[in-house]
Amino acid sequence: MNKKIKHICFDLDGTLIDSVDTIYKATVKALTKLNINDPVPEEEFRIRIGHHFIDIFKDLNISIPEFEPFIKIYKKYYFDFIDQSNLYPGVEETLSGLKKKGLLISLLTTKTQDQAEKILRHFNLSNYFNEIMGRRPGIAVKPDPEPLREICKFLGVKAEESLITGDTELDITCGKNAGSFTCAAFYGYRTKEALLEQKANYNINSIKELTNLF
Numbered sequence: 001m002n003k004k005i006k007h008i009c010f011d012l013d014g015t016l017i018d019s020v021d022t023i024y025k026a027t028v029k030a031l032t033k034l035n036i037n038d039p040v041p042e043e044e045f046r047i048r049i050g051h052h053f054i055d056i057f058k059d060l061n062i063s064i065p066e067f068e069p070f071i072k073i074y075k076k077y078y079f080d081f082i083d084q085s086n087l088y089p090g091v092e093e094t095l096s097g098l099k100k101k102g103l104l105i106s107l108l109t110t111k112t113q114d115q116a117e118k119i120l121r122h123f124n125l126s127n128y129f130n131e132i133m134g135r136r137p138g139i140a141v142k143p144d145p146e147p148l149r150e151i152c153k154f155l156g157v158k159a160e161e162s163l164i165t166g167d168t169e170l171d172i173t174c175g176k177n178a179g180s181f182t183c184a185a186f187y188g189y190r191t192k193e194a195l196l197e198q199k200a201n202y203n204i205n206s207i208k209e210l211t212n213l214f
Contacts (some may be wrong), residue, residue, distance in 0.1 A: 002213050005181060007157045008098060009148060011166030012109040012116065013049055014188030014206070017123065019085035020046050027053075027083050030074040031062070050168040050188045052110060052141065075115055079122075087123055088187065090208035091127040095128040097211050106131040106151045108164065108174070110141050131155055142170040145178035152178075163202075165210065172198040183210070 013019045028040055040060065048056045053071070059062050062068055077169055093119035098105060109116050113134035120126045131154050133147050134137075140146040145159075152159050165190020172195070175182035184191045184200040185207065195203070204210060 005163040007104040009106045011171045014167035015185050021084040022081040026077040029077045048144045094207045098142040104130045104155050108133045143173035157161045172200050
């Protein structure tokens, strides 16, 4: 039991929501709409989810002449495939239990602010969160600690009283950079071996295991 923690910050994709099919299909459809026909290898794409699209496309050697038109089309198509996303088992039960224990709960995602809020509404999760931090102009993204520190400032807690939980190296590095506790979710989009290398404070195979910390 860790009595120091007053606030839990969650990643979205690969931590609360299994959305890989939605993200992949919306990406391919948006690229096709822009007449960009470079192949998008699904497994190579999957293991990069969480990174900014610019970095993903660079890694996959996909040329995007203009990025903003892609994002606009992608966000539109995303909700055409939203029914192919699902909450991981135990998400609502865990969030509810943590709230009842008096913990503050936040979300930190690289998705844009409006998209993050819309996704949470779709899954009826909004009311569990005290703060939702999507990608915002002028604020850095994970693994930079700035967005997590901004969340802590808004909630009136210290970074060292916070725990960030996510399925990628971006989440763990963000937490370490901010001085927070970290928790690696083995059930998401990275391999267990890759996450073990990050040496998070805690490791979980299911989100329901988080309640054991409190």
